[in-house]
Structure formats: structure tokens, C-alpha cells
Amino acid sequence: MKIDTRPVEIKITKNEKVHQFIQGLHQKKVKIKNLIVRDEEVTFEISRKEVKIVREIRKKYRLKIKIRYLETTRIFQKEIRTFIGLLLLIILPVVLSQFVWKVEVEADTPEIRVAVEKVIAEKLTLDSPVFKSNIESDFEIRQSIMEELRDLSWVHIFKNGSKMTIVPQLAPITDVKEQKPEQLNHLVAAKSGVITHFVLSSGERRVMPNKTVYEGDTLVSGVITVGDKSVPIGAVGEVYADYWLETEFTIPKKVQITSATERKWTINLKLNENDEKEQVQSFREVNLPEWISRFIEIRETQEYITSNQEITEDQIESFILPLLHEKILKSLPPKTIIKKENILQVTFDGDKVKGKVLFLVNENIAKPYPIRQGE
Numbered sequence: 001m002k003i004d005t006r007p008v009e010i011k012i013t014k015n016e017k018v019h020q021f022i023q024g025l026h027q028k029k030v031k032i033k034n035l036i037v038r039d040e041e042v043t044f045e046i047s048r049k050e051v052k053i054v055r056e057i058r059k060k061y062r063l064k065i066k067i068r069y070l071e072t073t074r075i076f077q078k079e080i081r082t083f084i085g086l087l088l089l090i091i092l093p094v095v096l097s098q099f100v101w102k103v104e105v106e107a108d109t110p111e112i113r114v115a116v117e118k119v120i121a122e123k124l125t126l127d128s129p130v131f132k133s134n135i136e137s138d139f140e141i142r143q144s145i146m147e148e149l150r151d152l153s154w155v156h157i158f159k160n161g162s163k164m165t166i167v168p169q170l171a172p173i174t175d176v177k178e179q180k181p182e183q184l185n186h187l188v189a190a191k192s193g194v195i196t197h198f199v200l201s202s203g204e205r206r207v208m209p210n211k212t213v214y215e216g217d218t219l220v221s222g223v224i225t226v227g228d229k230s231v232p233i234g235a236v237g238e239v240y241a242d243y244w245l246e247t248e249f250t251i252p253k254k255v256q257i258t259s260a261t262e263r264k265w266t267i268n269l270k271l272n273e274n275d276e277k278e279q280v281q282s283f284r285e286v287n288l289p290e291w292i293s294r295f296i297e298i299r300e301t302q303e304y305i306t307s308n309q310e311i312t313e314d315q316i317e318s319f320i321l322p323l324l325h326e327k328i329l330k331s332l333p334p335k336t337i338i339k340k341e342n343i344l345q346v347t348f349d350g351d352k353v354k355g356k357v358l359f360l361v362n363e364n365i366a367k368p369y370p371i372r373q374g375e
Contacts, residue, residue: 004048007033011066012042024057045070099129101162106263108170112149116168119148126164139321141166143339147362150335154326184234185368187220189213193241193365203235213241213365222371232371239366242339245359249324253351254310263302270295311353316346324357336363 012018014037022042025032030053035044046054051067058065103126107113120126123144125134136144142155145168156167187203192214195207203220207213222235286298311319325338339360346355 006048007045007070008048008051009043009045009068009070010054011068013064014039014041015063017061017063018042021057021061021063024060025054028053028057030054097162098132099162100126100132100135100164101129103128103164103166106165106167112168112170115149116145116166119145120166123148135164139325143337146337147339150337153329153334184222184232184371185236186218186222186371187235187237187239187366188369189215189217189219189239189241190365190367191215191241191243193243193363195219196240196242196362198237198239200235200237200239202233203237218369219366234371235368237366238335238364240362241365242360242362243365245328245361246344246356247324247328247359248354248356249320250352250354251311251320251323253348253353254308257307257309263300266299266301268297268299270297313346313348316343320346320353320355321357325359328359328361332361332363336361338362 012021022032022035022044025046030046030050033045036042048069054065054067103120105113105116105120107116124136124141126141135141138157141157145155145166146152149168151170152168154169156169158165158167192212195209195211195213197209198205198220200220203222204224206218206221213219219239220235220237223230223232225231282299282301284300288296288298321341321343325341329336329338339362341360342358344356344358346353
């Protein structure tokens with residue numbers, strides 16, 4: 001039911017029937033406010049919901065009245081629909097903020113972007129809009145992508161309100177050219193682990209997936225049997241295995257953190273070529289006509305913000321683990337991924353944070369071993 005209590009001013013030309021008119025309003029329980037009696041007119045205020053009653057009684061006494069709505073532009077009215085609107089205004093943003101409405105992949109090449117989007121569609125629950133509590137953790141998202149795309153060294157995940165941006169980072173390209181071995185080899189285990197899969201171009205498997213192998217075991221033989229003869233062809237490829245890696249760490253309790261913002265297009269004036277550049281990385285630049293490019297440049301940039309922060313126990317999983325994760329990966333061979341980690345111990349000792357973490361690593365453990373004559 002609509003209840004309109006906005007004030008309305010009533011003006012009546014004064015005559016002998018005004019008194020009876022006001023009495024009639026009282027009988028109808030119309031609340032009269034600010035009643036002013038002048039020589040030629042009577043003015044008072046009522047609620048807008050009672051205007052209909054005023055008009056009915058005016059016809060009975062044939063009085064001339066003027067009606068003026070005092071608060072026609074007031075934003076918040078004392079009405080049920082206003083209350084409902086305000087309630088929705090408060091509740092809707094809270095409800096909508098619980099969802100991720102946009103998931104975007106920013107990659108250096110279209111091929112990498114498409115590959116990452118395919119992994120997201122097949123392996124993850126990121127079909128927007130998606131309820132935030134149903135989304136995998138950053139670690140699970142990163143591992144799912146890196147397990148499928150082993151050429152990546154890291155996957156950055158940025159969250160800004162209801163938007164998630166995933167930025168895959170390629171492993172650095174090395175200048176070392178692949179050289180053909182001077183002699184034919186077997187592939188043996190450089191360390192112990194549980195075999196997960198093979199990536200071979202030649203050779204014969206000597207172990208099967210899910211089998212535990214130990215350092216020195218032959219993984220792939222470089223000699224194959226053709227009929228009743230043994231033919232050395234050489235084993236070439238990669239053999240991946242899971243193994244646990246324990247690491248200790250000591251980091252300062254107070255650290256300086258550099259975080260990246262979202263990429264955006266900026267227009268810069270070339271006023272002084274010698275000005276110091278801020279911590280900004282440029283990705284793409286718009287090719288402008290030469291006469292314009294002398295004065296301005298349009299680039300897609302990403303800023304890096306540096307801040308000082310003190311590590312707390314609540315940040316072990318959100319800060320320390322990703323930091324160790326990335327550091328360990330950089331020390332391991334390319335295409336290595338970390339599947340899982342277990343925190344063994346963390347202590348806050350004065351201005352230091354110390355601890356032990358166990359990582360489940362998936363790595364190429366194959367190394368060449370020469371084929372002896374007569375094999």
C-alpha cells in the first residue's frame with residue numbers, strides 16, 4: 001500500500017464557509033499543520049495522501065483553493081517503494097560482489113591466450129558469472145594451467161573486485177642450441193621418484209607410469225630388438241616423475257612488495273626525453289603519424305607499486321608459499337611444475353620468519369647414459 005506523506009500547502013480565499021470547511025477536514029481526520037489565518041486567505045499544510053479528501057470537501061462548500069506541492073523533488077520519500085528501493089540498493093551490490101563476472105587472459109601471443117582459455121574451459125570452474133566460493137584457489141588455478149602448458153614459468157593471477165585477470169608468463173628462452181650427442185645413450189633416472197609420463201622421440205620404455213624408480217635405474221633403453229638382433233638407436237626424450245623436495249627458508253619479517261596493476265592504455269606527452277621513468281612496463285604502442293609521434297605516444301602499460309609490509313601468520317599461505325613456489329621453480333629445470341606443498345614448520349623469530357616446506361615436484365628426471373659396446 002502506497003503511503004505518501006509529502007507536505008502540501010493549501011490556500012483558501014477567506015469567507016464564511018472556511019470554518020465549516022476546516023471542521024469537515026477534522027471530521028475526516030485530516031491532520032492540519034501550520035494553520036495561518038490572514039485578512040484575505042487561510043493557509044495550512046496537509047499530507048499529499050489527503051489531497052483527495054480536501055478536493056471532495058471543497059466541492060461541498062464551493063470554495064476556491066490553491067494546492068502547492070512543497071517537496072516534489074525530494075529524493076527519499078516516506079513510501080514503501082522508496083524503502084524497497086533503498087533495501088535493494090544496499091543488498092544488490094553485496095550479492096553481486098560475491099560473483100566473478102569477468103575472467104580475462106592477457107598473454108604475449110594469441111596462441112598462448114587461446115591455450116590458456118582452453119585449459120580454463122576444460123579444467124576449471126571459471127565460466128563467468130561464477131560464485132567466488134566455488135572458484136579454485138590461486139594455487140590450483142596456477143597448477144592446472146602450468147601442468148597442461150609446461151612452457152610457462154609462472155601464472156600471475158590478479159583480482160580486482162568482480163574481475164579476474166590471468167597473465168601467463170613464458171619461461172625465458174635460452175640461447176643454448178640443441179646439439180646431437182656424440183654417442184648413443186640410454187636414459188636413466190637422475191633422482192628417485194614416481195613416473196608420471198613420457199615425452200620420447202626414440203628409445204624403448206623400461207618402466208611404466210605410476211612405478212617408483214630410484215637414482216640410476218634405466219628408464220628408456222637406447223637399444224631395441226629387431227628380430228633376433230639388438231639395434232642401438234639411442235634414447236632421446238624426457239621422462240617426468242613426482243618426488244618430494246624439502247626446503248628451508250628464512251626471510252625478513254618486514255618485506256618490500258612490488259605488485260603489478262592491471263594493464264591500461266596511456267597517452268604521454270614527450271615534453272622532456274630526460275625525465276626519469278616510473279616503474280612502468282610497456283607492452284604495445286600505437287603507430288602514430290610521424291608529425292604526431294614527436295609530441296605524444298600511446299602505449300599499453302602496466303605499473304608496479306612498491307610497498308612495505310610486515311608478514312603475519314595469516315599470510316603464510318597467501319604470501320610465503322607463492323614466494324617460495326616461484327623461487328623453487330626458478331632453481332629447477334624448465335617445464336618443472338609443483339603439484340602440492342605441505343608446511344612442516346613456521347616460526348616467527350624476532351625480525352625473521354623461518355620454516356620448512358615440503359613440495360611435490362613433477363620434473364624431467366631423465367639423464368643420458370652411454371650405451372656400452374656389445375649391448
